[in-house]
Amino acid sequence: AASEDGEDEDEDDEPPKGRRAANKKKAAQADEEDSDDDIPQRRCNEAVNHLMFCLSGDDSKSDEEEESMSEGEMAKLMEEVEEKKKLIANIRNKPWRMRRRLKVLKEAQQFVDKFEGALGKGKGRKLYAYKVMMMKKWIKFQRDFENFRTSCIPWERKIKEVESHFGSSVASYFIFLRWMYGMNLVLFSLTFGLVVIPEVLMGLPYGSIPRKTVPRDEQATAMDYSVLMDFNGYCKYSVLFYGYYNNQRTIGLLKFRLPLSYLLVGIGTFGYSLMVVIRTMAKNADVGGGDGEDNEFTFAWKMFTSWDYLIGNAETADNKYASITTSFKESIVDEQENQKDENIHLRRFLRVLANFLITCTLGGSGYLIYFVVKRSQEFANMDNLSWYEKNELEIIMSLLGLVGPMLFETIAELEEYHPRIALKWQLGRIFALFLGNLYTFLLALFDEVNSKLEEEDSIKNASIWFVKEYYANYSANNPNDTGTPPPIDPADIIRGPCWETTVGIEFVKLTISDIQVTYLTILIGDFLRALIVRFLNYCWCWDLEAGWPSYGEFDISGNVLGLVFNQGMIWMGAFYAPGLLGINVLRLLTSMYYQCWAVMACNVPHERVFKASKSNNFYMGLLLLILFLSLLPVVYTIMSLPPSFDCGPFSGKERMFDVIMETIDLDLPAFMGTLFGYVANPGLIIPAVLLMVLAIYYLNSVSEAYKNANMELKKKMQMVSILCVQVHNNCPGACDSSARPQGTWTSTWPTRARQGSRATP
Amino acid sequence: MGGTSSKLPKDLLSEYQELTFLTKQEILMAHKIFSELQDRENGPYSSRVSMEKVLTLPELKSNPFRKRICHVFSTSDMKDGSLSFEDFLDLLSAFSDSATLEIKSHYAFRIFDFDDDGTLDARDLEKLVNSLTGETDDTRLTAEEMRQLISNILEESDIDKDGTVNLSEFQHVISRSPDFVSSFKIVL
Numbered sequence: 001a002a003s004e005d006g007e008d009e010d011e012d013d014e015p016p017k018g019r020r021a022a023n024k025k026k027a028a029q030a031d032e033e034d035s036d037d038d039i040p041q042r043r044c045n046e047a048v049n050h051l052m053f054c055l056s057g058d059d060s061k062s063d064e065e066e067e068s069m070s071e072g073e074m075a076k077l078m079e080e081v082e083e084k085k086k087l088i089a090n091i092r093n094k095p096w097r098m099r100r101r102l103k104v105l106k107e108a109q110q111f112v113d114k115f116e117g118a119l120g121k122g123k124g125r126k127l128y129a130y131k132v133m134m135m136k137k138w139i140k141f142q143r144d145f146e147n148f149r150t151s152c153i154p155w156e157r158k159i160k161e162v163e164s165h166f167g168s169s170v171a172s173y174f175i176f177l178r179w180m181y182g183m184n185l186v187l188f189s190l191t192f193g194l195v196v197i198p199e200v201l202m203g204l205p206y207g208s209i210p211r212k213t214v215p216r217d218e219q220a221t222a223m224d225y226s227v228l229m230d231f232n233g234y235c236k237y238s239v240l241f242y243g244y245y246n247n248q249r250t251i252g253l254l255k256f257r258l259p260l261s262y263l264l265v266g267i268g269t270f271g272y273s274l275m276v277v278i279r280t281m282a283k284n285a286d287v288g289g290g291d292g293e294d295n296e297f298t299f300a301w302k303m304f305t306s307w308d309y310l311i312g313n314a315e316t317a318d319n320k321y322a323s324i325t326t327s328f329k330e331s332i333v334d335e336q337e338n339q340k341d342e343n344i345h346l347r348r349f350l351r352v353l354a355n356f357l358i359t360c361t362l363g364g365s366g367y368l369i370y371f372v373v374k375r376s377q378e379f380a381n382m383d384n385l386s387w388y389e390k391n392e393l394e395i396i397m398s399l400l401g402l403v404g405p406m407l408f409e410t411i412a413e414l415e416e417y418h419p420r421i422a423l424k425w426q427l428g429r430i431f432a433l434f435l436g437n438l439y440t441f442l443l444a445l446f447d448e449v450n451s452k453l454e455e456e457d458s459i460k461n462a463s464i465w466f467v468k469e470y471y472a473n474y475s476a477n478n479p480n481d482t483g484t485p486p487p488i489d490p491a492d493i494i495r496g497p498c499w500e501t502t503v504g505i506e507f508v509k510l511t512i513s514d515i516q517v518t519y520l521t522i523l524i525g526d527f528l529r530a531l532i533v534r535f536l537n538y539c540w541c542w543d544l545e546a547g548w549p550s551y552g553e554f555d556i557s558g559n560v561l562g563l564v565f566n567q568g569m570i571w572m573g574a575f576y577a578p579g580l581l582g583i584n585v586l587r588l589l590t591s592m593y594y595q596c597w598a599v600m601a602c603n604v605p606h607e608r609v610f611k612a613s614k615s616n617n618f619y620m621g622l623l624l625l626i627l628f629l630s631l632l633p634v635v636y637t638i639m640s641l642p643p644s645f646d647c648g649p650f651s652g653k654e655r656m657f658d659v660i661m662e663t664i665d666l667d668l669p670a671f672m673g674t675l676f677g678y679v680a681n682p683g684l685i686i687p688a689v690l691l692m693v694l695a696i697y698y699l700n701s702v703s704e705a706y707k708n709a710n711m712e713l714k715k716k717m718q719m720v721s722i723l724c725v726q727v728h729n730n731c732p733g734a735c736d737s738s739a740r741p742q743g744t745w746t747s748t749w750p751t752r753a754r755q756g757s758r759a760t761p
Numbered sequence: 762m763g764g765t766s767s768k769l770p771k772d773l774l775s776e777y778q779e780l781t782f783l784t785k786q787e788i789l790m791a792h793k794i795f796s797e798l799q800d801r802e803n804g805p806y807s808s809r810v811s812m813e814k815v816l817t818l819p820e821l822k823s824n825p826f827r828k829r830i831c832h833v834f835s836t837s838d839m840k841d842g843s844l845s846f847e848d849f850l851d852l853l854s855a856f857s858d859s860a861t862l863e864i865k866s867h868y869a870f871r872i873f874d875f876d877d878d879g880t881l882d883a884r885d886l887e888k889l890v891n892s893l894t895g896e897t898d899d900t901r902l903t904a905e906e907m908r909q910l911i912s913n914i915l916e917e918s919d920i921d922k923d924g925t926v927n928l929s930e931f932q933h934v935i936s937r938s939p940d941f942v943s944s945f946k947i948v949l
Contacts, residue, residue, distance in 0.1 A: 088779070091779065091780060092779070092781055092854070093861055093863065093864065095855075095863070095864055095867040097847075097851065098780065098847035098848070098851050099836070101780050102776065102780065105776070105779065105780060143778060146784065147785045147786065150786070151784075160948055164819075164820075168943060168944060297917050297918065297934050297937060297938065298917075299910065299913040299914045299917055300914050300917045300918045300934045301934070301940070303886070303889060303890065303893070303910075304869065304931070304934065304935060304941070305935070305940045305944055305945070306893065306940075306944075307824075307825065307944065309945055309947050310944070310948065311823055311824070312819045312820050312822070312823055313823060314822075314823050316823070317823035317824075317825075318895070321825075321893070321894060322895070324893050324894060325893075325894045325895065325901075325902070328890070328894070328902060328906070328910060329902070329906065332906055332909050332910060332913075717920075721921045722921070724921065
């Protein structure tokens with residue numbers, strides 16, 4: 001058996017048998033001596049009995065039972081071998097020295113090797129040995145795979161460098177950025193592989209059908225740089241946008257069903273994103289610790305957990321010392337300041353005023369966007385527009401996104417909240433601003449879509465009439481030629497307005513201008529500012545570096561919100577512009593390098609401590625909300641709006657999801673069609689929804705019950721500890737003098753669950 | 762690298778992988794850095810690296826607890842804080858990303874226990890606060906503030922009211938903290 005000598009003082013794993021048996025013996029002794037007792041002894045007995053009674057609730061397996069006779073020697077041996085194996089697997093969880101772990105590991109491995117052979121005697125020997133070998137290979141494979149996986153993660157060094165200079169909060173932004181890059185890469189490869197590549201390889205080439213050709217009247221300017229920048233011309237009639245895709249039911253030798261694939265990939269994008277976001281949220285909640293009880297251990301946490309061990313830079317360390325000191329002093333003062341509340345009426349009035357001003361700002365920005373969208377619709381009908389007029393909408397939206405938060409911050413000075421609360425308000429307001437802007441933009445866009453839909457009918461008639469007229473003219477002009485007339489050049493056919501491509505173009509333009517504004521802001525706001533402060537400092541009256549404006553700090557929340565909203569726009573636009581995902585992947589890639597460089601070259605570490613971990617789930621929650629909000633418009637258009645008659649993979653159908661009905665009817669066996677018919681019956685769906693609601697209610701009440709049980713256990717623990725103190729105080733001989741409370745009550749307390757398996761002596 | 766540096770034998774490498782939370786690349790990197798530290802030792806070749814040399818590592822240089830970390834992880838008989846390669850691996854494993862909360866809190870407790878008596882009493886806490894607030898006078902707390910701070914901490918964490926924080930109380934406090942695992946991390 002493994003020997004657990006007490007050579008290491010970091011062993012808090014006293015053999016339970018010995019300790020508990022000793023306690024019981026001493027309790028028994030105390031009982032025996034009860035007859036010739038004095039009051040202290042009786043008190044001692046009572047305390048011990050009380051304690052044992054309190055602990056008796058979880059007394060599952062007494063030690064005597066563990067030694068009870070087992071079925072046969074084989075089974076007992078098998079048990080011991082399993083325990084040793086568990087020990088080997090968990091050995092790195094023990095806080096022992098390497099020497100000791102090596103020794104224990106070697107002994108355990110020898111034991112397992114020796115007896116595993118013995119167990120293998122008899123009928124199942126070969127099978128058993130084979131199983132053991134496969135298990136070993138599997139473990140080794142898992143370990144190698146883990147090693148390989150960690151080596152594949154990009155930008156580790158870069159992020160680590162940022163972390164050592166700026167602390168873990170700034171680095172958390174870059175980790176978030178990297179995570180987004182990974183998710184977008186998967187979405188891009190899905191779309192690219194299942195929609196774009198099939199159309200390019202197996203579909204009809206450019207110029208063969210009207211939807212894939214630039215119309216005759218646009219051909220002269222189709223290659224111009226300004227036209228391409230607007231995503232008209234050759235860009236508009238390329239794989240980037242919805243309008244290019246053909247509505248043939250199957251294409252190529254493999255009979256690839258492109259329209260079905262397009263629809264499913266569009267929905268699958270949302271499904272995958274949802275799964276990934278929720279999985280990450282669950283993982284964060286698991287590790288970090290959930291809600292509530294911020295104030296339980298403020299001082300202790302500040303003391304024990306505030307130092308960031310990743311800091312490797314002297315200047316950052318100095319900053320950290322200063323901020324820790326400030327934070328200590330603040331909390332000491334905070335305790336006393338909770339009573340003081342001067343002039344509560346003035347403060348309330350100022351807060352109401354501030355909220356009113358901010359609501360006005362939000363309303364004003366919403367109206368401004370609506371107005372600008374209306375104007376851009378008018379501009380669309382005019383010619384000879386200046387560059388500003390063409391891009392007015394995108395410029396205004398980006399400017400609002402820049403100016404709004406600054407305005408909010410200035411107004412918020414009126415409110416005088418605690419900085420953490422003020423930050424929450426600020427984030428909420430910026431979120432409301434972005435959301436309002438996005439939805440106003442969408443509403444205005446929908447207006448445009450509806451007007452295009454109205455045009456469509458008349459254009460459809462016009463285009464059919466045009467074709468008829470062409471053939472009539474041809475026959476009239478060439479009476480000798482009796483064969484079929486040559487087909488019309490695709491460039492000449494009258495085109496429908498194709499609202500989906502328009503929507504796609506709008507989203508792409510918005511994304512591009514967002515990228516430009518972000519990069520310009522970093523260049524001017526951080527880089528230029530740093531240059532000016534550094535070089536103008538030599539000939540300026542006051543110290544530019546210490547006073548105003550000094551170097552910028554990295555705005556974590558602003559950047560994260562920008563990233564989240566950008567992702568929302570991508571999700572909305574990806575269905576109408578499959579190329580948008582590629583653009584976003586490129587954007588995230590360059591952002592990573594650009595922002596890493598900018599933060600290292602132009603920013604200084606924060607003066608105030610910023611808690612990163614609690615905010616992680618907050619940002620994930622925002623992302624989830626944005627995901628749902630961007631799902632709504634897309635689902636609405638798929639379900640209710642009719643697709644254009646002459647462009648896109650769904651042209652000619654009543655609704656976009658008709659392609660699924662068609663597939664079920666034509667491709668799947670007959671019974672599946674009837675099955676889906678039954679499943680879609682409201683009589684089945686309503687009970688299913690009711691069932692889900694009941695399940696949610698049940699899970700909710702179960703979690704309430706767990707919370708209550710938690711509170712009870714906590715109270716019990718406090719009571720037990722107080723009783724232990726009484727035992728300790730009243731019974732001078734009951735506890736070993738060298739063993740502190742950690743030796744007595746903690747080893748018998750159910751930490752069994754915490755500390756994996758123990759070595760059986 | 763000098764002539765005394767050797768490659769890590771394969772079986773030792775796989776054993777270390779079993780025994781620590783580190784991946785293969787991290788163990789090899791640790792071996793490389795440790796060999797470099799050994800080469801810079803003056804004097805005869807020994808398997809231990811003195812504390813001064815270890816403290817030149819950039820990851821430890823700015824850490825206020827660097828000396829305590831070396832003392833806690835050192836298994837040297839002379840109690841001089843020198844580290845062997847296995848001690849070094851123990852250190853990196855406890856501070857790695859995948860180490861469990863129990864391991865981290867266990868070692869954090871020992872690092873904060875300045876007098877090595879198995880509990881955090883008021884003197885340990887005072888030294889802890891002084892390390893956290895830096896060396897210069899204008900960042901230190903006054904005696905009154907220090908007293909107030911320590912009494913607040915003991916009120917929060919000392920469950921059995923014996924005036925000290927023992928390992929279990931410390932682990933109870935730490936396990937509720939959302940920041941501890943992410944900040945108690947050193948990566949080479």
